[in-house]
Amino acid sequence: MSQRRIPVIIDTDPGVDDVLAILLALASPELDVRAIIITFGNTDIEAAHLNILKLHKALVRQFEQDPKSRARFPNFSPDAKISLAKGSSGPLEGDLHSAEYFHGRDGLADVDKRHPDLDADTQDPNAYPMLQFADKPAAEVAFDIISAEPARAVSYIILGPMTSFAQLVRDHGDVVRDRLGQVICMGGALDVPGNTSATAEFNFFADPFAVKEILEPASPATSFPLDRFLLVPLDTTTPHELPFPYYKARVDPAFENSTVPSDPRHKAPLVHFTSAFLERTREVMILFGKDAMELHDIVAVWCAVENPPPSDEELAAAQSLPVLKGAGWSAVHRRFQVERLGEITRGMLVVDRREDEGAYDPGANRAAVQAELEKHGFHIPGTLESNALPAQVEVEAPPVMEGKKPSSAGVPVVTATPGPVALLRMLSERVWGVVP
Numbered sequence: 001m002s003q004r005r006i007p008v009i010i011d012t013d014p015g016v017d018d019v020l021a022i023l024l025a026l027a028s029p030e031l032d033v034r035a036i037i038i039t040f041g042n043t044d045i046e047a048a049h050l051n052i053l054k055l056h057k058a059l060v061r062q063f064e065q066d067p068k069s070r071a072r073f074p075n076f077s078p079d080a081k082i083s084l085a086k087g088s089s090g091p092l093e094g095d096l097h098s099a100e101y102f103h104g105r106d107g108l109a110d111v112d113k114r115h116p117d118l119d120a121d122t123q124d125p126n127a128y129p130m131l132q133f134a135d136k137p138a139a140e141v142a143f144d145i146i147s148a149e150p151a152r153a154v155s156y157i158i159l160g161p162m163t164s165f166a167q168l169v170r171d172h173g174d175v176v177r178d179r180l181g182q183v184i185c186m187g188g189a190l191d192v193p194g195n196t197s198a199t200a201e202f203n204f205f206a207d208p209f210a211v212k213e214i215l216e217p218a219s220p221a222t223s224f225p226l227d228r229f230l231l232v233p234l235d236t237t238t239p240h241e242l243p244f245p246y247y248k249a250r251v252d253p254a255f256e257n258s259t260v261p262s263d264p265r266h267k268a269p270l271v272h273f274t275s276a277f278l279e280r281t282r283e284v285m286i287l288f289g290k291d292a293m294e295l296h297d298i299v300a301v302w303c304a305v306e307n308p309p310p311s312d313e314e315l316a317a318a319q320s321l322p323v324l325k326g327a328g329w330s331a332v333h334r335r336f337q338v339e340r341l342g343e344i345t346r347g348m349l350v351v352d353r354r355e356d357e358g359a360y361d362p363g364a365n366r367a368a369v370q371a372e373l374e375k376h377g378f379h380i381p382g383t384l385e386s387n388a389l390p391a392q393v394e395v396e397a398p399p400v401m402e403g404k405k406p407s408s409a410g411v412p413v414v415t416a417t418p419g420p421v422a423l424l425r426m427l428s429e430r431v432w433g434v435v436p
Helices: 016-026 045-065 067-072 138-148 163-179 202-206 208-215 244-250 269-287 296-306 312-317 366-375 420-432
Strands: 006-012 031-038 082-086 131-133 155-158 182-186 229-232 241-243 292-294 330-334 411-416
Touching: 006 016, 006 138, 006 296, 016 031, 016 045, 016 269, 016 292, 016 296, 016 420, 031 045, 031 138, 045 067, 045 082, 045 131, 045 269, 082 138, 138 163, 155 296, 163 208, 182 296, 202 208, 208 229, 229 296, 241 244, 241 420, 244 269, 244 420, 269 292, 269 420, 296 420
Parallel strands: 006 031, 006 155, 031 082, 082 131, 155 182, 182 229, 229 411
Antiparallel strands: 241 292, 330 411
16 A cells, blocks of 8 residues: 655745755655745745746646656646645844845746746736635645644645744644644754854744744743754755756756856756756856755755654654654754844854864864864865764753653754765656656
């Protein structure tokens, strides 16, 4: 008997990597995508909403030109429409920030300026037969899905700021706590630098108040249980990349950059769509020093594909360890505090390193430390220390509760996946139909 598909809600701010992540979700038979909740983040909520319509248009064109490719996307059918709802348009508190510096004004590397053929029709809702436009707030859409499914069946995937999920917990805390199976969230940076500031990953920078409310609740008894929460931080996602020379060789031989715009007459509609926003992304990434795009949000969807929500029995048997069912996946509990108001540390996950014997001393010469490690035969992967996977910092052992299983004493954080090659293979096969 085949395993039941996992009902999922995707909470996203559709930018470049979010759109690839959504395509992977739509192309994954393990998942049953019930709703896409749009939030602010990479761009404003209206532009983000349009990006889902652009994606829909590209897939419809793809199926018209190549009907066989429809089989690759089991989650994209008029027989099981996906609810599309608008979530939060700004953070719970504080200033509104976006990532338009990377994703462009439209969230897709300003694809609307270079490729008007990809623009979405906002006047005709019948142009989007695979979508059900929600007539209620996103929290109510998520509540209805979680309530209708069996208890602990639904996975909630957060690919943007945590604001809409925090609002869902505020509005329907009892149902979310009792019935939601799992939350998988891409966000944060623990032992690596941030990607928006020196200390913060963008999703957590965008609304650190929501992050603190969920991950450092004032009242754990009324918050979402963290043993059913998986954080997928930059520490884990960064090594997973889509090398642009690989994309050119395997997916689109005509792919270059925005000076050689994608030509829709000479390629499949879906390839044209992805090349149209990746061409500018390639230029930005080269400015950052690499000819590849990091697959942060794609890793979170991959995690949901391979790790269904745990049952109560599995959580009990795990003795408070994080539960991941997929081969090659692992996680540990991490403790940190969320900085909300720092002038230069907004969104930082502050780990107390003072008592950790393995951490660098403050002000240490890191090159000298590396030389000392090499002298004693400790090999660090990569040609440069900055390319090595980060060392995790743990300060205290989890407390024991009166002889019973230890408390989690922290947030479950994904630390290992089956690897970048495995993800690149899955993404290529499922989204573009390319066998590496």
